[in-house]
Amino acid sequence: MYEATLRITGRSAYADATAGTAASIELWCNRHCDLLHVSAEAADEVEARVSETVGVRERLRNRGETVLVTGDCLRDHEADLIESVLDRHGCLLLYPLEYEGGDKICRVLSLSAGALTDCFHDLLAADAAVTVESKRKIDSVRPRSPLLAPHGVAPDLTDRQSAVLRYAADNGYYEIPRAVTTAEIADAVGVTRRTAEEHLRRAENKLVDSLVDVVA
Structure with a gap:
């Protein structure tokens, strides 16, 4: 099994929301809406930009972390080129997607190194500004940490x-x-x-x- 990290430069609501800031976004898609984990720095500016495009339904804040529940799913506003390319080659998109500095960063999983290479070439053929940040063979896929540290994780101290x-x-x-x-x-x-x-x-x-x- 192989994993690659791709950085895609191009117009997207969430990429644009981080452009020119030190903020980053992690995205979990729920089809009808998105869950966005926004870094503490410039979180208010990012929220304002997201509100103008996809909309913000709810905001959660805890110890410097900000989670936004969007009004709509990003899929309702723009097509995702990378998903159609991955489907074509039997590759998987690993969540969360990340956005920083105006770029979209994707982790991609494939059963073969060749399929990853084919995906990359197809993206280039579609005029996507994409670079490969890393590519490696793996024997396990590690999950990401929770969005907000749940109370159950914090130990009960005297x-x-x-x-x-x-x-x-x-x-x-x-x-x-x-x-x-x-x-x-x-x-x-x-x-x-x-x-x-x-x-x-x-x-x-x-x-x-x-x-x-x-x-x-």
Whole structure:
């Protein structure tokens, strides 16, 4: 099995929404509407542009992340050249699609390297401005992380564990080199150094256990 990442430059509502900004969009299509995960930077500008073209039905924000539920599906407004080409060669489009800097970035899956090459040549023949960013043989397909971090992923920390972890993070404990010691953390939250280290270790263990399947 083979995977390729293609970058396509050309006019598209979501590509245009990121043009000239540092924002990026991840798209999940639901046929009747789209789910757009927008990077925090310039999210308001991207939303305004999307609202003018496809429309925005709902907005969700959580810890700097923005998810837009569009009024319509992008398919209702413009044809997608790459999908017809992929269908012709038995290749699959892997979601989410990505948009950044005015370009569309697609992950494509194929059973053969030749089919990917044929897709690329067909896109060029159709005057698509496309480049291959990567192409590799794979033995598994990794899913992307959730749109918004669900409450079920966040571990249940005790108040003291939360206090120790928050102080450590806010004051540079995880920087290289560390800007604060466990003794200083202990003084700040009013516990012994050994107790602070125990709370910190337990909090870290809970975080790793809850997130390892999402990010690794």
